[in-house]
Each structure stands twice: as C-alpha cells, then as structure tokens.
Amino acid sequence: MNNLNTEKIIDKLKNMLKPKRLKHSINVANCAVKLSEIYGCDKDKAYLAGLVHDCAKYFTNDQIEVYVKKYDIELDPMEVDNIALSHSVIGSYVIQDVFNIKDVDIINAVRYHTTGRENMSILEKVILMADMIEEGRDFPGVDYLRELSFGGQLNKALIDSFNNTIKFVIDNDQLIHLRSISARNYLMQENR
Numbered sequence: 001m002n003n004l005n006t007e008k009i010i011d012k013l014k015n016m017l018k019p020k021r022l023k024h025s026i027n028v029a030n031c032a033v034k035l036s037e038i039y040g041c042d043k044d045k046a047y048l049a050g051l052v053h054d055c056a057k058y059f060t061n062d063q064i065e066v067y068v069k070k071y072d073i074e075l076d077p078m079e080v081d082n083i084a085l086s087h088s089v090i091g092s093y094v095i096q097d098v099f100n101i102k103d104v105d106i107i108n109a110v111r112y113h114t115t116g117r118e119n120m121s122i123l124e125k126v127i128l129m130a131d132m133i134e135e136g137r138d139f140p141g142v143d144y145l146r147e148l149s150f151g152g153q154l155n156k157a158l159i160d161s162f163n164n165t166i167k168f169v170i171d172n173d174q175l176i177h178l179r180s181i182s183a184r185n186y187l188m189q190e191n192r
C-alpha cells in the first residue's frame, strides 16, 4: 500500500488529536485487527482505518471549509456545522490528502464510521464496531456488544448498537441521520 508508515502516521496524528483521542484511535486500530481476524478482512487495512478514522474530529470550521472547497465535498444539511457527524466524511478526504491513503475500502470505512450505511462492507462494519467497543469504551451494555462482536455475531452487535444510538438520540431530542436508519433496517433484513 502506497501510504506513510504507521509511525509517521501516529506522529502526524499527535498534532491533530488530543492525547485521549489518539489513544482511542490506537485502541480502535488494535480492536479492528482482532475483529478482522474473526470476520476475514485485511488486517493492515483494518489497523490503518482504525488509526486514522477520527483524524478530522478537531477540525475548525476554517479547516473544514478548506477541504469542502478543495474536494468539492457536499455535506448534507445534518452534517453542516455538526462536527460529530461531518468529521467522518471530511476525514475520508483528509486521509487521502495528509496520509496518502487511496484505498477505497479504507476511505469508505472512515467515511461511514459514524452513521453506517446500507450494504456496508466487512471493513466498514469492523471499524464502526471497533469504534464502539475498543477497550477504553465504558457504557452500559458495552460488554454485551463485545461478547457479540467477538462471538461471531457482528451483524447482531451492529443492530444492537444502532438501536442504542437511535434510542439515545431520541431521548436527547436530537436529529437522527437517515443513513443510520437505513443501515439498521438493511442489517435487520440481511440477518433474517
């Protein structure tokens, strides 16, 4: 793969992320490798995608603006001014620009790690789930999600995790991204 080596990527990430977020990113990378062994996807891609998935998390509005212009990125109305959602889409361009990652699987895994989408690839599923269950995560139900994920039930883990997220969003009176609904419904039909 024609991209920077891991050490150089981590060095660059140190300037982009708070220490806690860098630790989280390394945890996601390691967790994604474990999951990729179970579900049969490329370990190197899983590690790399995990490492860089949150690289745009602390972007300022000006930095976002630069990328939107440079890559002609169309943020949907929910993503505009919402870094919690847009960092994944923006991040999928930043990894090409800053880390020279051109692999489409990795780009999509970063792009959809927050909302998911219909018909996700195994790598997309692995990164989304590793982001939820990496060893630093601590929320009610995380152990059950780990059990499912490491027990060969990745789709069930994803459905449960979407259900949690959607319930949380409703309880907090926030908008639900339509991609998350589509992702959940698709998985439920896939799992029948």
Ligand SMILES: [Fe+2]
Residues within 6 Å of the ligand: 053, 054, 057, 087, 088, 113, 114
């Ligand atoms: Fe993220």
Ligand SMILES: [Fe+2]
Residues within 6 Å of the ligand: 024, 028, 053, 054, 131
């Ligand atoms: Fe994350």
